[in-house]
Amino acid sequence: MDLQSVYNSNKKTIIGSDLEYIKNFQKKLIHNYVLDKKVLNHNESTKHIDKKIIKSINYFIKDSKPKIQIQKNNKLLTSSIIVKNGNDYLLHNIDDENIIFDSLYNKKDLMIEKINKYKDTFVDDYVVNLNSIFFNSSFDLYLRENSNSKIDLLHLIDAKKSTIYAKNFFKINKNTKLLLIERFENHLESNSNIVNYFEVEAGSEVMHLIIQNNSVNADLQFSSHINCHASSTFKQFTFNVSQASIRNHHYANLIGQNGKVDLQGIFFAAKNQIVDNKTLINHLSPDCTSNQTYKAILTDNAKASYLSKTFVDRKAQKTEGYQLSKGILLSRDSYFHSKPELKIYANDVKCSHGSTIGPFDDDMLFYLRTRGLDLNQAKSFLIKSFCMSLLDNIEEKTYKIEAIKLADKWLKKNSF
């Protein structure tokens, strides 16, 4: 079925299909959505992705009308949001004092304003365009000035074959601290296409920790767009042990002076998985620093890519940009593609990138074997230490422990 007819027959559940502005926007995107050979082979949003995601479009959602349940549990210190099937929200300790949560379903003006604001982000990204066309879930999270919050955000699906196309907006006001732990734990056949938009105001600090642990066929395309204003910090860490096709595309703009962005991640892939990662940092102001580091562990027939890019505008003097990608290939048929790109128009900068792909270091393996570890133990040990060197930079202990446990589980389940 083609895109237009899928859209027409599901209009009821697509947000904005009754609003002139969004409808026209969607119409334009459908018109431009032509997947010819050129797009499939050269457009960076489609080149490395599991092609089934963009080629065969199925659409199903239980309900796009939001249901919000609020629970107060004083025993729990943290706030949490559970999103089930895209539109069932269960909130714990989300009070209006510091955190204001709302679905955008009933706030049409605000929705139009947000869509309009971000319409020029992810241009030419076919996956995000799909998200805009079939847009069926959305919330807005507003953090008040000078607050300090920790939020657990969990995405769940209990209706088989659900397709979630969510746009979530995060506004972090001045001098605010946010620790956001976002988890994906989907075990049913489904597809989630989620885009997060962060507006990090001056002097704020955001730590965005992600765990992706989806089962086979619970595919996920997760994108973020981050605007960092003066003296703000945004740190993101993606830990992906999913067994499905996953796409992680995270873009950040350093708009204000003295901003700092870290986009880091570790991903595992096995069987016939296709994992597609991209990070992009636009340095648009002076004195900013950025770091993009991803590590990959691949086995069986897994195919993975990591594209990273640092763009430095002519104005962005005194920039420091760092990129690193490291991949370990554990099997004969695994494949890793990496493209660490630098585009620099300012002359007073320090930018570098490094990239390595290879097997285990035989000397290290030998050393561990001489200490009494068997081959598998030695390999697991090295993989974990490969991850730890990056995880060690994260202060949040529970996240680190959870990540290592998941890595352990992955290592037990897969052969290498």
Add this chain to the structure above:
Amino acid sequence: MNSKKTLDQISAFDGDKYKYGFVTDIESDHPPKGLSEDIIKFISYKKNEPEWMLEWRLKAFKKWKKMKEPKWANINFPKINYQDIYYYASPKGFEKKPKSLDEIDPKLIDTYNKLGIPLEEQKVLAGVAVDAVFDSVSIATTYKGELEKLGIVFCSISEAIQNHPRLVKKYLGSVIPPGDHSFAALNSAVFTDGTFVYVPKGVHCPMELSTYFRINAENTGQFERTLIIANEGSYVSYLEGCTAPQRDTNQLHAANVELIALDSAEIKYSTVQNWYPGDDQGRGGIYNFVTKRGLCKGNNSKISWTQVETGSAITWKYPSCILKGDNSKGEFYSVAITNNFQQADTGTKMLHIGKNTKSKIISKGISLGKSQNTYRGLVKFLNRADKSRNYTQCDSLLVGGDSGAHTVPYIDSKNKSSVIEHEASTSKINEEQLYYCRQRGLTHEDAVSLIVNGFCKQVLQELPMEFAVEAQKLVSISLEGSVG
């Protein structure tokens, strides 16, 4: 030392940086402008080519008509009007290549003397044999006789088509197929001259072979084709230099270079590319769209590319190695300096097919003025390339405030036992180094020149002696007027 030389060099040119910008006033012969089957037939007729060669050209032309120019490079230029170019220009009286230097117009000999390439063999530096290509024809090849004694064939490609058709037929287009991309197809259809080298089994070529390319006639494209074959266990080192007159219009240069190294053979290919880069307002200059590809066909073979790119308004060039034979090696050393409005998108491809293959890439880019300098490279390990290795280092130095330095590496691995290492950095000239040099009494310009020369040293030292000195001077001259 360097800075002293630089200053001398600069003052010697009396403020005019591009010393090769003169025009040789010589009548030239050319067919009407434009590209058509008739022009290709004309070129083939002029070169007295056999039927199969003409057919090969026409086939390539058919392919070219269906193709579009590759668009992915980071360069901007107005659309090339292929019908507004002369595809063949030859100095008058060159219907047949002169047998000795006495028959050549003295103006031509003068031109090469001015360029620093004396053609009279007795004057030639010992150990360098030269093939001089002027517009579309090879005008002289030196030391031919001496090389022939060893069985080495060193001649223009037109002569090779006549005298060694079997070799040409077998290898021409075997590394760069005519349908590879639009510039390769264009070259295959209209190539006019170039060099052919064949080194027989086990022969170590005793001298550097070299070609000097010169574009003289206006509105002329130069399309040369070079084919080098190194048979088992042989060695050859080949140098290439290029210049063109200073003109306000852009000229097209689309060359194809194919190298084939059989078992245990080694080819070393060095280029100092100094085509006219255009003036400081971005007017004129050569559009340099070059395809260079080497095939390490045999086991234990080696191909090494070294390039110093200072000229051309646009450089689009990716000397590559296909490492097919087991244990074969590929190397790429490059210095690319862009100034004023120059645009360079250059790099390499290393395709690892055979087992235990190794490649090394060292690329240094320096951007000055308002220029854009891009490194673009591909390292690919195929499934069969067990225990292979690649090391890549690409560094960029930003000197001009309005210039850009970009790095676009593609890294692909399908083999679990292979190792790829890649590192790159972009920065401005280190203040501390600059301060140290200034403190020792060097002027700002000298200090920058010294640091830049040091930055490029890793590449420049790979050049054969005769070129290394020239290249070092060229690096210094390219910086002139842009620092301080």
